[in-house]
Amino acid sequence: MKPPKIIITKKDAWKIVLKAKEISKLKSNQKTYQIRVNIRNKCISSTYSCDSKKLINMNFECENKLLSKINMYLDIIFHQKINPYFIGHLAQSIDGLIATKKGESKFISTKENLEHVHLLRCISDVIIVGYQTVVKDNPQLTARIVNGENPMRLVIDKDNKLNNKFRVFNNIDNLGFKIISSKYKTKNHNIFTLPLTKGRFSGKDLALLLKKLNKRIVFIEGGGSLISSFFKDNIFNRLQICICPILMGGGKNSFLKTTSKSIDEINYERIKYYQMGNDVLCDIELSSRCE
Ligand SMILES: NC(=O)c1ccc[n+]([C@@H]2O[C@H](COP(=O)([O-])OP(=O)(O)OC[C@H]3O[C@@H](n4cnc5c(N)ncnc54)[C@H](OP(=O)(O)O)[C@@H]3O)[C@@H](O)[C@H]2O)c1
Numbered sequence: 001m002k003p004p005k006i007i008i009t010k011k012d013a014w015k016i017v018l019k020a021k022e023i024s025k026l027k028s029n030q031k032t033y034q035i036r037v038n039i040r041n042k043c044i045s046s047t048y049s050c051d052s053k054k055l056i057n058m059n060f061e062c063e064n065k066l067l068s069k070i071n072m073y074l075d076i077i078f079h080q081k082i083n084p085y086f087i088g089h090l091a092q093s094i095d096g097l098i099a100t101k102k103g104e105s106k107f108i109s110t111k112e113n114l115e116h117v118h119l120l121r122c123i124s125d126v127i128i129v130g131y132q133t134v135v136k137d138n139p140q141l142t143a144r145i146v147n148g149e150n151p152m153r154l155v156i157d158k159d160n161k162l163n164n165k166f167r168v169f170n171n172i173d174n175l176g177f178k179i180i181s182s183k184y185k186t187k188n189h190n191i192f193t194l195p196l197t198k199g200r201f202s203g204k205d206l207a208l209l210l211k212k213l214n215k216r217i218v219f220i221e222g223g224g225s226l227i228s229s230f231f232k233d234n235i236f237n238r239l240q241i242c243i244c245p246i247l248m249g250g251g252k253n254s255f256l257k258t259t260s261k262s263i264d265e266i267n268y269e270r271i272k273y274y275q276m277g278n279d280v281l282c283d284i285e286l287s288s289r290c291e
Helices: 010-026 064-077 111-123 131-137 203-212 224-232
Strands: 032-039 042-049 054-056 085-093 097-099 126-130 152-156 176-181 191-194 217-220 238-244 271-276 279-285
Touching (some): 010 042, 064 271, 085 111, 085 224, 131 152, 217 224
Parallel strands (some): 085 238, 152 176
Antiparallel strands (some): 042 054, 238 279, 271 279
C-alpha cells in the first residue's frame, strides 16, 4: 500500500518556491526540474514540467488554489525563452487607483497579496521602482515576510535627486542602486546611467542594461507612471494587477495614457485569476515582447 500523501501548508509552499529559485540558478534549459525540500522531517518531492507548466509526480497534497499559485511562481522561475523577463505588479482599487491624492498606498491590498509581492521579490533577480514611490513610501523592498533572499533593488531616479537616507539604499546587504541620466557624471558604484530619450529611459535601453547585469527576472513594482511608461514600450511579459474591492474616489491612477486597444485585440485566454484574501489578482501574460 502506498503511504498517504503529506499535506502541505502555505508556508511549506513558499519553501518549495524558494528551493525552485535556488535550482534555477544552477540549472537551465531543462524540460523538467526535480524539486526536493525537507518539511517537518519529511522529504517533499515533485517535478516541474516546463511543457505542461505545472508540478507533476508530487508526493504531497494541498488545496487546488495553493497548487495553482505554486505553479504560477514556478512558471516565472523556470521560463526559458525570454531574457530579461519583465513582470509588473500593481494593487489597485475598483476605480483604478493605486494611492490616495496624498500618495498613501499602504494596506490597499490584503495580507495575502503582500505575501505574494514578497515572494515575487525573492524569485526575481532585480526589483525596480520609480522615484515617486521611494519619496512617498520610503520602502525597504526586501523579501522579509517570506524569509527569502533579497535581490538587487533599482530606483529610476533620472535627475539624481534621491539621497542615501532612503531605506532602499540603507539595507545591510548594500543592494540598493539607482539609474540616473547619463548627462550626470558619477563614480558611485551604486549608480548606473542611461541616456534619456524624450525625457525618459527607453524600455530597450533598460533591457540592455539588465541583460549586461545578468538579471533574468525583472520585477517592476510601481508606481503607475513607471509601469505605464514601460508598458507603452511593450517590455512587459507579464502584468499582475491586484483588484482590491474598495473605492477610493480620487488619487493616483494605475495606468496613465496607454495606447487604446480594440476589443478584438484583448486575449482573455491569457489571463488567470488568483484569490488573494478579498482581492483578486489578475495575472496577464503578454505576448508583446520577445527576444
Ligand atoms: N498600489 C501599488 O501597487 C503601488 C505600488 C507602487 C507605488 N504605489 C504608490 O504610487 C505612488 C507613486 O506612483 P507614481 O506613478 O506617482 O510615481 P512612480 O512611478 O513611482 O515615479 C514617477 C517618476 O518616475 C519617472 N519615470 C517614469 N517613467 C520613467 C522612465 N521611463 N524613465 C525615467 N523616468 C521615468 C517620472 O518621470 P516624469 O516626472 O518625467 O513623469 C517620475 O519622476 C506613490 O504614492 C506610491 O505609494 C502604489
